[in-house]
Amino acid sequence: MFKDMGMIIGFKVSIFMLLSFFSFLCFYPLFLHAANSIKQNESIKDGSTLVSEGLKFEMGFFSFDNSSSRYVGIWYHNIPTSAYVWVANREKPIRNREGSITIKNDGNLVVLDDNNSEVWSSNISIQTKNSSVVLRNDGNLVLSDAEVGKEIWQSFEEPTDTYLPGMKVPASGGNGIEKNQNPTFWSWKSTKDPSFGNYTMSVDSDASPQIVVFEGEKRRWRSGYWDGRVFTGVPNMTGSYLFGFRLNTNDKGGRYFVYEALNNSDKIRFQIGWDGYERQLRWNEDEKEWNVLQTEPSKKCEFYNSCGGFAVCDVSHSQVCRCIQGFEPTDMNSWKNGNWSKGCKRMTPLKAETGSNSSGEDGFLVQRDLKLPDFAHLVNAVDTNECENNCLKNSSCTAYANAIGIGCMIWFGELADVQSLENYGNALNIRLADSDLGDGKKKTKIWIILAVGVGLICLGIFAWLIWRFKRKFKVSSTTCSNTNGDDQPISEPIRSKDLSAEFSGSVDLSLVGNPLSGAELSLFSFSSIVIATNNFSEENKLGQGGFGPVYKGKLPEGEQIAVKRLSKQSSQGSEEFKNEMMLIAKLQHVNLVRLLGCSIQGEEKLLVYEYMPNKSLDFFLFDPVKQTKLDWTRRFEIIEGIARGLLYLHRDSRLRIIHRDLKASNILLDENMNPKISDFGLARIFGGNQNEANTARVVGTYGYMSPEYAMEGLFSIKSDVYSFGVLLLEIVSGRKNTSFRHSYDPSLIGYAWRLWSEERVMELVDPLIRDSSPKSKAMRCIHIGMLCVQDSATHRPNMSSVLLMLESESTTLPLPSQPLVTSMRRYTDTEEFHTQQDSSYDITVSDSVVTGR
Numbered sequence: 001m002f003k004d005m006g007m008i009i010g011f012k013v014s015i016f017m018l019l020s021f022f023s024f025l026c027f028y029p030l031f032l033h034a035a036n037s038i039k040q041n042e043s044i045k046d047g048s049t050l051v052s053e054g055l056k057f058e059m060g061f062f063s064f065d066n067s068s069s070r071y072v073g074i075w076y077h078n079i080p081t082s083a084y085v086w087v088a089n090r091e092k093p094i095r096n097r098e099g100s101i102t103i104k105n106d107g108n109l110v111v112l113d114d115n116n117s118e119v120w121s122s123n124i125s126i127q128t129k130n131s132s133v134v135l136r137n138d139g140n141l142v143l144s145d146a147e148v149g150k151e152i153w154q155s156f157e158e159p160t161d162t163y164l165p166g167m168k169v170p171a172s173g174g175n176g177i178e179k180n181q182n183p184t185f186w187s188w189k190s191t192k193d194p195s196f197g198n199y200t201m202s203v204d205s206d207a208s209p210q211i212v213v214f215e216g217e218k219r220r221w222r223s224g225y226w227d228g229r230v231f232t233g234v235p236n237m238t239g240s241y242l243f244g245f246r247l248n249t250n251d252k253g254g255r256y257f258v259y260e261a262l263n264n265s266d267k268i269r270f271q272i273g274w275d276g277y278e279r280q281l282r283w284n285e286d287e288k289e290w291n292v293l294q295t296e297p298s299k300k301c302e303f304y305n306s307c308g309g310f311a312v313c314d315v316s317h318s319q320v321c322r323c324i325q326g327f328e329p330t331d332m333n334s335w336k337n338g339n340w341s342k343g344c345k346r347m348t349p350l351k352a353e354t355g356s357n358s359s360g361e362d363g364f365l366v367q368r369d370l371k372l373p374d375f376a377h378l379v380n381a382v383d384t385n386e387c388e389n390n391c392l393k394n395s396s397c398t399a400y401a402n403a404i405g406i407g408c409m410i411w412f413g414e415l416a417d418v419q420s421l422e423n424y425g426n427a428l429n430i431r432l433a434d435s436d437l438g439d440g441k442k443k444t445k446i447w448i449i450l451a452v453g454v455g456l457i458c459l460g461i462f463a464w465l466i467w468r469f470k471r472k473f474k475v476s477s478t479t480c481s482n483t484n485g486d487d488q489p490i491s492e493p494i495r496s497k498d499l500s501a502e503f504s505g506s507v508d509l510s511l512v513g514n515p516l517s518g519a520e521l522s523l524f525s526f527s528s529i530v531i532a533t534n535n536f537s538e539e540n541k542l543g544q545g546g547f548g549p550v551y552k553g554k555l556p557e558g559e560q561i562a563v564k565r566l567s568k569q570s571s572q573g574s575e576e577f578k579n580e581m582m583l584i585a586k587l588q589h590v591n592l593v594r595l596l597g598c599s600i601q602g603e604e605k606l607l608v609y610e611y612m613p614n615k616s617l618d619f620f621l622f623d624p625v626k627q628t629k630l631d632w633t634r635r636f637e638i639i640e641g642i643a644r645g646l647l648y649l650h651r652d653s654r655l656r657i658i659h660r661d662l663k664a665s666n667i668l669l670d671e672n673m674n675p676k677i678s679d680f681g682l683a684r685i686f687g688g689n690q691n692e693a694n695t696a697r698v699v700g701t702y703g704y705m706s707p708e709y710a711m712e713g714l715f716s717i718k719s720d721v722y723s724f725g726v727l728l729l730e731i732v733s734g735r736k737n738t739s740f741r742h743s744y745d746p747s748l749i750g751y752a753w754r755l756w757s758e759e760r761v762m763e764l765v766d767p768l769i770r771d772s773s774p775k776s777k778a779m780r781c782i783h784i785g786m787l788c789v790q791d792s793a794t795h796r797p798n799m800s801s802v803l804l805m806l807e808s809e810s811t812t813l814p815l816p817s818q819p820l821v822t823s824m825r826r827y828t829d830t831e832e833f834h835t836q837q838d839s840s841y842d843i844t845v846s847d848s849v850v851t852g853r
């Protein structure tokens, strides 16, 4: 019994002793030196440390294992697995425990050995009498002059091998300012030797900035160009922890990268390892270990230019290296043996280089999903055509690319370090001699042959038809009013003029430009439209919309028009269509495209609109160069204009029109960049009765369709509000909703929601205008967008409240709920990120359900 008591007491005592021992351990540094700073002429000896105010970092002397070499450095306070984020005396360890850290009389921070000789110094030339050094909670050791109140030195400006959040890495170069003279980060020699190793890492900003790891002078790895959001060559740079990079500009015009962690209490560091690999590490408090956040890059392709020039490295193929089309291995034998170092060479010299008089012109072959080659030159170009011309102008130009977020890049000479990045990379246009362009060219030739053949056959049939028709005319002298063009070939090109003359008596739609019973709508004869659009020629084609192609045309009076040739899926008869068009023509609003007239002939139905010289919004918004024309004010005006036009359709017009296909390519811009909604009312013709709440055919475009519409075919004015919300987010962010399908976030909406919930909404704003847009207004705008894209139609505001919220800054906004359906769903559409054409299409309900992740 007593024995037991004794044991219990003994146990308690030992627990007490253990506890006090642990608490002693915890506060051990505080006992020795509780401070986070030292003043001039003060010093700390080996054994005591500085601890930052928030207890995150600690500075003092350390050594490895049983070694007697002592280094001065900074590490994480209270983390058992030490990670030294900064080391002072990398090359000169102190051999015993007699060293000290102090601020000398001249104001420099120094590390002294046992003989009081300097093994390290902050080495600044300014003389100060009252400096102090502080270890801040972000891991920055800052030496300041108290007299002038200025920071004179900081460890963040002289890093070793580690990047810490908040550090500014200069990224100017290019124009010569602030180009790094020294490598920014320098690896250790081994895990236990902090002296200078073989690898360095810095920002190369000759074109768009990229991170490059060097081995001596040689490049060993690079991140790919920065596009305002990610480094384009890092495929897994999509996880949330990698999203924190930003390229900022300081007041002197120099640019720098800075990384901000999502959560300040996270312990994150980036390191250039002694083995030459760049790693991002994060402390896992539960498992008490450092996790490497990036998945290991594919070893085969990560080494710089591992396949040599003009070759593509592709890990998904058994043959890792392949020559770009039009190129062949420089040394076939060694290439076959797997020694790719010599790369590939051009098969047929460019005409531009040789000046040969071979028939074909040099052209460009587009290769998609690539990590763009190194050593790009940035040039100014207003669009892809001008970018291409910039390349064509110089005979040594070998490729160009017009990349979102970067702009026009061209390359001279060898294309180095090209890698295939499935679904992540950019499109590169490679210059080739005509004979090497291959398939694309051959195909067009086949098409030409086919077209000519078909044309001849058509002509034959047509001749026969005329012959038959004329005979009929002669034999029976009946009027041809009831033939009504049913036999007529519609797309006959050459003779349409004569034809209309010949038939003018019988076809009742030949009145050109006559107003119809006082309405604003004119009826045009088909033939006059054929002439105006140069027979719907390819050159006149402006684009392809959901309901058919659009052509540019010129009336005899010189007025420019846009003609929409409706696809033939509408089941409406001519009369019905005419009535419908007369109703739609009555809709007039400054933010709607004006319908001037229409034309009907047999199956063929044409709509004639006013012509908009500035094309559509997507043409500006998603073009890296034209984007710059849309500053914040302009974008806001466009958003407001669209909202007004939509409100008119929903509420103020005599008809209640649900647009059902609102998207960037349906917003046209006039010469003053005022937005005008187009294609409104067409859903009435194509989708049946607007009063029905449910339709069997879903008309619309993935990415803009509200969940209830895409999945159940239910539509209402709230489905337009949803599309408006998507459009608003696209305008503010400068990003296509569907451009997100390969990234960490499944959609723009998902991305927006994540930033919203993490209170980082400003990051959604297009980097081009982020700094110049009024923060509160931009955040308000995004807030309204988030309200519009909510899953539940009833929770979405209607257009009049949207307009009110946009225009008055005082109304308080309700909190949006998370758009689960769209933010969790990936779009499996076939719309390519890089296609410039509008690729909306009609789909049936069974096709429209998009699959989950």
Ligand SMILES: *[C@@H]1O[C@H](CO)[C@@H](O)[C@H](O)[C@H]1NC(C)=O
Binding pocket: 121, 123
């Ligand atoms: C200090 O800087 C001067 C010139 O700025 C340089 O010559 C000297 O080597 C540096 N000393 C140390 C210890 O780094």
Ligand SMILES: *[C@@H]1O[C@H](CO)[C@@H](O)[C@H](O)[C@H]1NC(C)=O
Binding pocket: 130, 146, 147
């Ligand atoms: C150094 O600066 C601090 C803060 O400005 C001041 O309190 C102190 O008196 C100064 N000491 C000397 C020696 O100038």
Ligand SMILES: *[C@@H]1O[C@H](CO)[C@@H](O)[C@H](O)[C@H]1NC(C)=O
Binding pocket: 189, 198, 274, 275
């Ligand atoms: C660094 O380079 C030296 C000399 O080329 C070499 O012997 C050593 O193994 C290299 N170290 C590492 C870590 O690659």
Ligand SMILES: *[C@@H]1O[C@H](CO)[C@@H](O)[C@H](O)[C@H]1NC(C)=O
Binding pocket: 263, 264, 265, 266
């Ligand atoms: C940041 O992380 C800490 C600890 O992991 C957690 O308690 C806190 O809620 C996080 N803060 C935010 C804003 O996520």
Ligand SMILES: *[C@@H]1O[C@H](CO)[C@@H](O)[C@H](O)[C@H]1NC(C)=O
Binding pocket: 334, 339, 340, 341, 342
């Ligand atoms: C590959 O070829 C180059 C040049 O012919 C040669 O210098 C190099 O040693 C070769 N590499 C291997 C691994 O054989």
Ligand SMILES: *[C@@H]1O[C@H](CO)[C@@H](O)[C@H](O)[C@H]1NC(C)=O
Binding pocket: 393, 394, 395, 396, 397, 412
């Ligand atoms: C082509 O570009 C290269 C590199 O910028 C330049 O050296 C050369 O003069 C240019 N040639 C012409 C014809 O513009």
